[in-house]
Amino acid sequence: MRKSRNDRRTKSLSPIIVFVGCIALILYLGSANLVGGIATEDSATDASIPQEQIKENLKDRLEKAAKDNQPLQLKRAWVGTLDSIANHTLTIETREGPRLASVSAETTFVRMPKRETIKLADLELGSYTVAMGHLNGNQVLAALRIIVEKEVPPPADRLPHFIKILKFDMKKDLLTGELPTQETLTALLTKDTILTTAEGGAVKKASTDDLVEGRRAVAIVKTESAKGQSPTLVNIHLLAPQGGEESLQEEPEASTPSERPRELPDTSPSPTE
Structure with missing residues (x-):
């Protein structure tokens, strides 16, 4: 009696087992075909690029890398x-x-x-x-x-110098200034020396009274001079006083009128003076 019941259960489960087996087989075959298709596509893609083009691309990349790594000339x-x-x-x-x-x-x-x-x-x-x-x-x-x-070009006969005025000898017409190198420059003023100054953004004519100690200027010096004579000043341009100061020169007393700027002599002093 019990055996007949088991036989009936086995017969009722057999179609289900067969159905599940068929589904599993279908899924297995489908996945195999999918993987094979992907592999075939990749192979086809690699085969579509010529080997010469691959080598050329690699060569271009190597040349670019070498060029980028060249030292700066x-x-x-x-x-x-x-x-x-x-x-x-x-x-x-x-x-x-x-x-x-x-x-x-x-x-x-x-x-x-x-x-x-x-x-x-x-x-x-x-x-x-x-x-x-x-x-x-x-x-x-x-x-x-x-x-x-063939020949060395002659040096310039005029040279500019940035100076800080140390003193001006009115008797000998000699201006002494300090260079940025801490050296001193002594040059001669003549009747042809041009004196200018900067005021309010404009260039104006200056006088020897403006050649005061501490004033900064650009002096253009003529390098060629007679033996034993100081270099000649061609032009002196006085720069605006620093710190907003009007002048580094002491103001004259109110009761004493200021002296007019002295006119330079018409002739340069002799070298032996």
């Missing part, structure tokens, strides 16, 4: 006298000592004052030379342009 110029030429390398004697400049097929050579193009073989030792280019890690200038001139 500094622009420099050596100015001086050409001392020697050896193995496409120039030795230029500058104020700071000898400097090296290498030349190549990209270097252009120009001879002044006619601006004529020349070659490396045309360079002459002792010529005034300006080498311009990029400085490498060995402190050798890779020259892109070489300018040469």
Whole structure:
């Protein structure tokens, strides 16, 4: 009796078991097809890119990385006298000592004052030379342009100086000022010296009475002078007093009229005076 009941239960469960098995089999086959389709698509995508294009892209990336990592090239110029030429390398004697400049097929050579193009073989030792280019890690200038001139250009006959007035000798017409280097400059005023000052944003004519101690000025000095004579002042431009002060000169007493600015003599004093 009990056995017959078990047989009936088994027979009733058999369709359910078969149905579940079929569902499981369908799901398994579907997932397998999906994975296979994805793998096939990836393979097709990789195969669609030519190997040459992959290599070219890799080459471009490497070149870009190398270019980005190049050291910064500094622009420099050596100015001086050409001392020697050896193995496409120039030795230029500058104020700071000898400097090296290498030349190549990209270097252009120009001879002044006619601006004529020349070659490396045309360079002459002792010529005034300006080498311009990029400085490498060995402190050798890779020259892109070489300018040469047979004679050294004459120095400028007028030089500007920023000074602080120390004193003005009215008898000898000598102005003494202090340079930013703490050195002193003594120069001669003549009838041709131009004196100006800055007032209210405008440039006005000044006089020797304005050459007071402590006043700051820009003095333009003529470098060429007779032997034993002080340099000559071409122009003195007095700057506005600092701190809003009207003047560093003491005010005269009210009962004493101020003296008129003294006119400079028509002739310069002799060197022996």
